[in-house]
Amino acid sequence: MSDPQTPAPFIDPNRPSVARIFNALLGGKDNYQVDRDVRDRLLQRAPALGDLAWDVRSFAGRVTRFLARDGGVRQFLDCAPGLPNTENTHEVVQRQNPEATVVYAGIDPIVLAHGRALLAENERTHFIEADFRSPDQLFDHPTVRKCLDLSEPVAVIHIGTIQYVSDARRPAEILAGYIDRLPSGSYVVLAHAYDPEDGSFTPELREIYQDSEVGLGHFRTRSEILSYLDGLELIEPGLVAVSDWWPDGPRIKAQDPVQRLALGAVARKP
Template sequence: MSTTDAQPTDHDVPIYIDTTKASIARVYDAFLNGKDNYEIDREVLRRVQRVAPEAAQLARDNREFLIRVTRFIATQTGIKQYLDCGSGLPTAENTHQVAQRIDPDSRVVYVDNDPVVLAHGRALLEENDQTLFIAEDIFEPERIVQNQCVTRTLDFTEPIALFQLGTIHHYAGERPPADIMKVYIDALPSGSIVAISHFFDPETDEHSPLARRMEDVFLHSPMGSGLFRTRPQIEELFAGLEMIEPGFSLCADWWPDGPRIKPLDQVQYCIAGAVGRKP
């Protein structure tokens, strides 16, 4: 995160930043109450909050899912290398911080093509030689798995943890998202772990209307993306993998850190995730 106390204004914008369109990474930062976002990004948050006042919980559940999954991988699997796709802006408890606290030898490659993310990534590299940022489109998997920086940093003969956390719901191209994931999964060696989180339509009378209202706001906002897919659509992304318990679940229900004392907010039923292992 930025060390400044105030959020940037349009007068502070570097020349390479386009503030006429919201950035996925900066909107996510706004949802997390960060400082690295602009008015156009905060407008997306405000619009979603009009239909779902607790909308920021989507980002918090996603971040906490990342932390718990990373901790599980680092403590239980022996995997020491991570490919984090669509990493977003550095915030508290990033993948490399969680993993390297448990195993300092862990190597993390972050992939993003947002210029603000890359600027933060370059700064991060100065303090951590086990961490690398590369500028690529995460929806072009062939380029990423063949990227020389990736293949020099990660050993594709040993298991790798691949993260697509809060990313694929922003893809709305013609290529089926399951095909994109298949390229990644095919490139991974046996024993690798794949974690995905995704905006979720539970297809229930109680929660589906909210999911579809939020989707409509996201799609017609200055960001223009944010699909709420169903369980079968999300499970297609894990084709060929063995699901790790508890399998597909709400992000909030994937091995929480303690007993549930307070009920879930309604929006928490609208983001789900799972972790799979390649046989």
């Protein structure tokens, strides 16, 4: 559902998009040749990036299911909507509780177009155009004010968002802007690109991530990522590689070191 007054977004098929590249890494169809070209160059230099993309996707599904089923959360604000795929946030949530509300917030034109088309008939799910880097503006959006009751717990999802915020933009303050607005009992889901400081994040990998046509984010240390959750209670197993956050079963093959380059956590506001 979206504001009917919102103009149709402009989609440039000649310029790569982070959302479309991620979709291509997952084997999706919602991308253009320019996105697939970037994907192919990334995979040529780091073949396990496709596996890491699926690890992040699976983490999102597991944490969302946990919060809707075991955490009893009925309201979700997903600040990291990608292109429609299997097991989207609202599908996972509303399978557990059909009355739960999900609000997606994003600014990528193709994500907005696909999301609004997908959700046109879902009255419990909404898609708004809003920049996650401005939490006050996001929370003041008419749809958020109407559909989310901030006297009750809300789960805010930041999977692969904060890594695109430079230090100059003060990522910790952006997360704090969400945490301050949330009531007690709310949750923050965070996944972030990780610099393990052990030599496994080589200069070549750094170049792949930061010097591609669109830039794939800032890698930060464990202590830096953990600091973004100050004041919250980490849910076990804490801040870990995304594939290690309560996996659905035993690992049947060895992981490539590249698959350890994303950390994830779920934290509760006391």
